[in-house]
Amino acid sequence: MTEYLLYYWPGIPGRGEYVRLVLAEGGADWIDVEREGAPDGEPALSDILSDTSRHHLPFAPPFLKHGEVVLAQTALICDYLGGRLSLAPEGKKDRRFALQLALTIADLVAEAHDIHHPVAAALYYEDQKQAAARAAETFRDTRIPKFLGYFEQVLKANPDSQDWLVGETRSHADLALAHTVDGLTYALPNAMEAALEDHRRVRDLSRRVRALPAIAEYLDSDRRQAFSEHGIFRHYPELDA
Amino acid sequence: MTEYLLYYWPGIPGRGEYVRLVLAEGGADWIDVEREGAPDGEPALSDILSDTSRHHLPFAPPFLKHGEVVLAQTALICDYLGGRLSLAPEGKKDRRFALQLALTIADLVAEAHDIHHPVAAALYYEDQKQAAARAAETFRDTRIPKFLGYFEQVLKANPDSQDWLVGETRSHADLALAHTVDGLTYALPNAMEAALEDHRRVRDLSRRVRALPAIAEYLDSDRRQAFSEHGIFRHYPELDA
Structure with missing residues (x-):
């Protein structure tokens, strides 16, 4: 079963x-x-x-x-x-911090969604393009650097590993950050190319996650669905840098 | 200390x-x-x-x-x-559900904030009034009923109490829902008067929370700060029904 x-x-x-x-x-x-x-x-x-x-x-x-x-x-x-599934840190405090990180990533994801739907999720993108252009500019210029800078700092300060956000090995928070980086890179390739150049620990973490054997196998399988202009991360070139 | x-x-x-x-x-x-x-x-x-x-x-x-x-x-x-502080349900599953409810309330709070700042939190309300009017309309007409209807349903289905969201007594989730109802009522008094008439369990829960002795004392103290047009819940009459 x-x-x-x-x-x-x-x-x-x-x-x-x-x-x-x-x-x-x-x-x-x-x-x-x-x-x-x-x-x-x-x-x-x-x-x-x-x-x-x-x-x-x-x-x-x-x-x-x-x-x-x-x-x-x-x-x-x-x-x-x-x-x-052994994808959360073992200690209580670290486990709570991994959840705190996952919630912070969820906030970033909500903001990333709202750049193409600032007025209402229920309306079409075409009916809120002007507001979207302004929302995307602020998101690119101030929010992406603030969030990536934060995760860069967390990676740097992890006393147990320089490779993962919390604890000695990968946790659900690392997987979430890596997927968010992938999604943002799909949506805003120009802005993210520059941002990842400035935040290399975050960039390297995403690569490390994609290279995990079970993740690589999943990403290559039919279960993985492609990003598209129906999802959270949408590539509208006019919203990119 | x-x-x-x-x-x-x-x-x-x-x-x-x-x-x-x-x-x-x-x-x-x-x-x-x-x-x-x-x-x-x-x-x-x-x-x-x-x-x-x-x-x-x-x-x-x-x-x-x-x-x-x-x-x-x-x-x-x-x-x-x-x-x-004895404000979370005792059983593991109920405690997790209280956190799930608190996170759902946090989503509602984020949406309530975004009706006056749909484009970007960093810009002035005055610079996004047009988008705000459209965002508020959708929020009033579809999102408030959807969220309040959900909490009404949860209250109705709680096997341990008809008075509280989860378990036999009040938890942090009840306090959070009551404060959110208060904030929404400050921001959108006309829309909320109608909405609470349709969701009386949620209305009664908010009253029940405000009547808890320690909460009543806090609300009456100098530690309580008033709602205003600098916060999450802002009363702009043009955004109300």
Whole structure:
């Protein structure tokens, strides 16, 4: 029986990708339910969201089903899986810090989404292009350097390793940062080329994550979905530097 | 010696308020460092943010210092304090769900902020008024009902109590939802009057939280800062229904 069921919208990597990377690197037995089909007797995404008898209800995908546990919020799912799949630091304080980092990455991801949808996620990009151009400029000029500078500093100050954000080895926070760098590089290749030149520890971390054997195998598989102009990270050349 | 040091920008309730409410309801001994002064030998906010030797570095306020622990991310701080001050559910699954709820509330708070600053937090409201009007409309018409409907559902399905979001008694998640309702009511009184009429469990929860003796005393004290047009929840009448 498959152990982990991931529920997320099909067709984009989206926030579900942060969970997929942890499942892949952790060697888990998992199904991406909306793409691969629910196992016999297991609910579909809409069954869970509309189940009014369920107390531990998710507000929105992604969410994870693991036996009777149903858990939402990307960073919290990654912390939960990290603890089970040896992708979270062992000490309490370091584990909490990895979750803090994952939440900080989630804030960056929300800002990255909002540059193409500053007015409302429910409206088309074409109906908010002018606001998007201004949002993207601030994001490129001040927010990317601030966030990457922060992660650079964390990498530098890790007493246990110069290669990973927290602890002696890779954790879900490293996978999340690497995917975010990949997404931002897809969306804003010019801005990110310059930013990564200034933040080489972050650049090298992303390369290190992509080279992990299980991650490399996943990235090369059919389970990996491509970035596109339907997701969080969208390449609109007019928004780049 | 004061046990908990809260670091946040002075002058607004902001995200720091979620932490203050937990400290107040938990009967903690705490100092709001930037307003009340750092105790002897303790760092100021800027000292912590600029300490390049610190590995567990916050990206931004609010953050908490508790002995050697420095912790950022509002919901994570509330979960940490909740565990120490009897304001988090006891069982593992319920405690995780309270954190999931706090993170969902944080998402709502970020959306509430973005209606007056859709383009960039760094720009003036006056320079993004047109985009703000459109953002506010979508937020009022679709996002408030979606979020309040979700919390209404969670309250209804709690098997242990009809009065609180999770478990038998109040947790940090209830305090956070009540404060968010208060903030939204300050910002959008007309929209919220109608929305709370449709979501009476959420309305009653907010009243219940405000009536908790320690919360009532805090709200009446000098430590409580008023909402204003410098904070997350801003009352611009043109953005209301």
